[in-house]
Amino acid sequence: AGIMVLALLLSLFGMGINVGIDFSGGMSMQYTMGEAVTQSDIEGVLNGIGLKDYAVSVQGTGKDSINIRIKAIDEDGVQGVQASITEALQAKYPNAAIYGDVNYVGPVAGATLLRNAFLSVLIAALCMLIYIAIRFDFNSGAAAVLGLVHDVLIMLSFMVILRSFVQMNSSFIAAMLTIVGYSINNTIIIFDRIRENARKMPSCAWMPPPSSARHAASTASPALRATLLAQPTLTTLVTIVCLYIFGVSSIREFALPIIVGIISGVYSANMINGYVWAFLE
Numbered sequence: 001a002g003i004m005v006l007a008l009l010l011s012l013f014g015m016g017i018n019v020g021i022d023f024s025g026g027m028s029m030q031y032t033m034g035e036a037v038t039q040s041d042i043e044g045v046l047n048g049i050g051l052k053d054y055a056v057s058v059q060g061t062g063k064d065s066i067n068i069r070i071k072a073i074d075e076d077g078v079q080g081v082q083a084s085i086t087e088a089l090q091a092k093y094p095n096a097a098i099y100g101d102v103n104y105v106g107p108v109a110g111a112t113l114l115r116n117a118f119l120s121v122l123i124a125a126l127c128m129l130i131y132i133a134i135r136f137d138f139n140s141g142a143a144a145v146l147g148l149v150h151d152v153l154i155m156l157s158f159m160v161i162l163r164s165f166v167q168m169n170s171s172f173i174a175a176m177l178t179i180v181g182y183s184i185n186n187t188i189i190i191f192d193r194i195r196e197n198a199r200k201m202p203s204c205a206w207m208p209p210p211s212s213a214r215h216a217a218s219t220a221s222p223a224l225r226a227t228l229l230a231q232p233t234l235t236t237l238v239t240i241v242c243l244y245i246f247g248v249s250s251i252r253e254f255a256l257p258i259i260v261g262i263i264s265g266v267y268s269a270n271m272i273n274g275y276v277w278a279f280l281e
Contacts, residue, residue, distance in 0.1 A: 007157035017159045020167035020253075021105050023114050026071040027078050028103040029085065034095025036063040042089075049088045051081075055167075057249040067249065078104050117173040121152060121180060128184050136191050143276035144187045147268040151183045152176060154264040155257050162256065171254035179261030182233060186269030194274060237262050 010016065021028055042056045046068070054070045073081060082102055089096040125145050133141035155176060159168050237259065244255035 003157045003161070004153055007160040010160050015160070015163065017156070018163035018167045020169035021069050021071055021103075022169040023111075024071055025105050026069060026073055027081070027105075028070075029068045029082060029098060030065065030100045031068070031086075031089060031096055031098050032065045033089075033093050034064065034097075035093065037066065037093065038063070041092075042066055042068075045088050045092055046085065049084050051085070059248045073104075078102065113170060113173075117176070120173070121148075121176060124177065124180050125149070128180075132184075132188070132191070135188075136195070139277050139280035140191050142280060143273045144184060144191075146276050147187055147265075147273040148180055148183055150268045150272060151179055151261055151264045155179065155261050158260045159257065166253055166256050169253055171250070172257055175254050175257035175261065178258060179265055182236070182262055183265035183268065186233070186265050187273045190269050190274050191277070194277070233262060233266060 037058060039056055039058050042058070046054060046056070051070070054068060056069075057067045059065045059067060068085065070081065082098070086096070086098060125148050128148070129141040129145045131141075132144050155172075159166065159172070240255050240258045240262070244252050244259060247255060
């Protein structure tokens with residue numbers, strides 16, 4: 001709750017999510033420079049031609065390629081801006097050349113993408129509610145969906161808090177749906193243990209729901225071990241941390257929300273969902 005309130009306050013004071021061009025609209029270009037460059041040098045070139053509202057990232061093991069993202073640009077002006085940037089870069093770096101396609105996203109397309117992203121999560125949560133209600137009971141399904149909402153809100157909150165380090169682009173949608181899958185797996189492990197307690201231990205037959213949930217979540221930490229080790233949660237976390245440390249900026253935009261989401265999913269499964277079920281019971 002503290003994390004969510006902090007993110008809400010930052011958003012109210014104009015420091016919300018750093019939305020990338022996939023949602024806000026704009027263009028993205030990739031250049032190979034033919035030599036090592038620094039971000040400050042590239043920014044100096046772009047400032048010299050009067051370019052504003054852009055972001056530059058230096059990439060490659062040899063620091064010899066760059067990615068330039070420009071927001072708030074009309075589709076009609078893409079070719080002119082591209083030509084100006086290429087000319088300015090080649091004046092200082094003769095071997096500079098653009099490679100790959102110039103990606104342009106209009107603001108309407110970005111709004112549609114954002115709407116479809118949250119719609120996809122809503123549909124996924126509804127389907128999981130139906131599935132868990134059939135496999136366990138409706139209260140379990142409701143508790144699981146609340147855990148999913150918690151994990152998505154935590155991811156969004158960290159996108160606000162860490163806005164200086166990461167942009168929200170289409171890769172965030174993939175990260176969000178990935179975490180929904182991991183979180184629901186962790187939750188099912190907890191609910192399985194609650195059901196096993198009721199079947200195997202005579203005391204659980206009359207044990208009130210809060211005690212049953214507490215017993216499932218805390219007895220010698222078996223549930224925590226299960227959510228970490230019975231599925232690739234821990235191995236995924238180790239791998240994605242390595243990708244964030246050694247990956248390029250586009251990989252980090254995907255890796256950081258995954259890291260936050262995995263930790264949040266383990267937390268909510270062990271510390272929230274079982275107790276919500278107990279409250280509903």
